[in-house]
Amino acid sequence: MNDVLLEARALSVDYVSERGPWVPACADVDLTVHAGEIVGIAGESASGKSTLLTALTRLQRPPAVTSGGSVTYRPRGGDPVDLVSMSERQLSRLRWTEMSVVMQSAMACLNPVTTILAQFRDVLKRHRPGMSKSDRVRRTGELLEMVGIPADRMYSYPHQLSGGMRQRTLIALALACDPQLIVMDEPTTAVDVVMQRQILNQILELQGKLGFAVLFVTHDLSLLIELADRIAIMYAGRIVETGSARQIYDAPRHPYTKGLRDAYPPLSEPVRHLPGISGTPPDLRNLPIGCAFAPRCAHRFDRCESERPELVVRGDGAAACHLVEVER
Amino acid sequence: MTDPMPMMAAEEATVADRAKTPRRVGKRADRRSGRAAVFLLKQLGVYVVTGFLALVLNFVIPRFMPGDPALQLADRLRQQTGQSPSPDVMAKIDALYGDPHKNLVAQFVDYVDHVVHFDFGLSISQYPTPVKDLVWQALPWTVALVGTTTVIAWLIGTALGAWTGWRPGRAVDSGLTSLSTFLHAVPAFWFALLMLSLFSFRLGWFPSSGGYDPSVPYSLGNLWFVLSILKYSFLPAMALIVLGFSTWQFTMRNVMVTTIAEDYVQFARAKGLSERRVMFGYAARNAMLPNITGLAHALGGVIGGVVLVETVFTYPGMGYLLTQGVAAKDFPLMQAIFFMLVFAVLVSNFVADAVYVLLDPRTGQEQS
């Protein structure tokens, strides 16, 4: 558990605009993922969590640019490399064999005009060049069955599968080349609650069996609390709190984390009143000088509006809130 | 050339044409072919109705035009031949252009009977050659010209569109797309005139009119005759290709740009596939679908350009024959050519639909 697999240091991502200043979508993000660990990132939409993922995996598109920081990755049996400065060619050797992704909308991620088998074949051909044709078919069937899909569905086209099946197909595809890390961007938001439960259990089961690490992004904190070992909370492009799942659930330090925790019902608890967070996420083009959360915060005081709180380490977690500093 | 919105129409068509059958998961192959068959049948229905409408228009237009085309025809024949048309000929004219002694329904039945037997009577401008013979003579010239130039233009345009749309914003993209935007707006007959003046009159590289060298024996078995066809067809073909590729280039470019922003292309990159594989197997493979429907719907417009280009080069095809017929008010010839061209467009539309079914497994399916 102690070997670091992926480590982001002071990572910043900006959206370049034709005229006017850049828009900071992520700023000074520090994040560590150890081998075999499940790390969760939670935040509202537009908190920068998906932007962070595309920067970590180098999948960002114009007008997004990584404007600072580094992402160190330790490949199997190799020296650590910096993903930010790597060429596309070097990267493509790491992709899928070391690090694979599962995205939110499986329907949109699967090529609509080729069969499921063809999409597995593409990956296997590229990264397992020695594999024979029949081996590839066998491997595809094996992977599909691993996520509970009958092997003969490999001859289907994406639109012929149900939403849950598509999402699980994507997970099977992510497992195809035994990666060390699977990055998941809201893999369960597009399916119903029952299916969500099934898929999460499947991920946990496969992770226990195969030992890959997971970086899981969602807006649903309660889901992460059941799934992740460690959790980072993002707000307005910055990490505002980190901690173990237990600690985030039992004793959140940042008022935003509290709000986020109370906004979604945990899957396994009785129904109760959900207070949520009032107000709307801030405009990234026009962030306040002080704490970005201050305008929506019930506990704000003068300092919150004049000075941005830094991330302060407390025990095995950290929080960026003046309240935490006051406690000290 | 006259289609005002090739791109929008194409995009919209791919969405709207999908039948609204409920999506179910089951045995795939047979159900897929079933849906494709339903889609093709629906399209066939549209084409049959269109063909019927063309038939009706051909019947109605001469009957509701100011002046009596049947009388005009008889007059013209009298002038041309110096004698009154025989009762036999008059009966045929009446059947095609309105017999004053019969009601419209009976006239229509008469008319359809003649059309079905492809009997459009005798040409007036080239009396007494049957219209049928003139059309059969001209048809292969146009089919060959339109067929080859459309396919070449489509291939060049789609390939260039895929290339420029893959990395948009480069100098190649800006240059080529601007050029296409301009060429797309150039009137076909004017462009043909420019080519004629430059390559034929100024430089003398190519003949200025005709489809073959008249001094060479007229036979496809004769190599010199075939070579002369290539030489004579070069300018009309180039005019159609240069103007044709531009439309395909910029629709393909725009669809490609939209497609590379799709999740499945992004996802293909994440899979570490080679750039070529992502470009061809994922981006271009999907982006070309609207261009295929576009091909089906553009043919009607392409034919319009062909008529003008053939006329400029006095190329012995259907288009030149049509404008000759129009100039001479040769109604039988006009009717026959209109019918043939509509028929040709409908057939090629149906072929393009069938190709589309092969390339897009979702055809006949509601999108989810």
Place this chain on the structure above:
Amino acid sequence: MRIRLPRSARVRVGLGVFLFFCLVGVIGPWIVTHVMHTTAEHSDFNAVAAGPSWHHLLGTTTSGQDCLAQLLEGARGSVFVGLLSGFIAMALAALVGVTAGFTGGITDRLLNAFANVVMTLPSFILLIIVAGYINSPSILLSSAIIGLVEWPGGARYLRAQAMSMRGRDFTTALIAIGESRWRILVVEVMPHLTGIISAMFLRAVVAGVFAQAGLAFLGIGGSTVSWGFVIGAAQQHGAIGLGLWWWYVPPGLCIALLGTATALVNFGVDEVSNPALRNASSGVRKAMKRAERELAARRSQETEGATA
């Protein structure tokens, strides 16, 4: 109604050129009479088939007519037919498309099938046939028949737009509070579509100019002077073989420029409605390049700072 200037430079240039040609169509003949003191038909026998000179800026025809005067006169014929046929086509497209999309059901299916059928017909061939039967159609009649064959593409597009409108919350809400469907259609839905309809109107205008030019070139577009008419006359009088480029090049160029202008507007409109296209524009690409340079500079500065 408030008039907003579009932000895209492409749209501005395109609109500018388009309006310029419309203006020429309106005041062109006036300039011919009052500034050039001539007519399109007047023959100057001292300068027959002469190239451009100070006296005849765009040269003369084989019968000594001034080509610039013909170009300006022709602008009116071409632009008038374009505008009128475009208006007819758009009115029909809006009527059929929006009604079909907004009403749904059997009306929709019938109208859509009808639009499909008309769209499949090769429109220019149909125009040639109709114009061929009519002896020298008037400018109004030409516009009408061109408008009558050019509407289906627009109708289908507007139908798709109206269908999505029908699904929106505000429409459902208005129906729920008992507004009449037609009132919603005219007062609430149509205004949402004005942007698209105006862009399509430009397209329809150019399609009309094109169709009229083709017909006039073939000599079946009536006797009104238009750009296509001038080119057709030039060809008939052997201008191509004689090398009198000043006779037939400028009118064709005007048509091409008008068409390009419209394409620019449509390009700009597409970029507004399609973020993928916008991000692919050369402006964004340049901004990205600038950003990369800046970041590289920043990085090298940092490493220098670290070594120092």
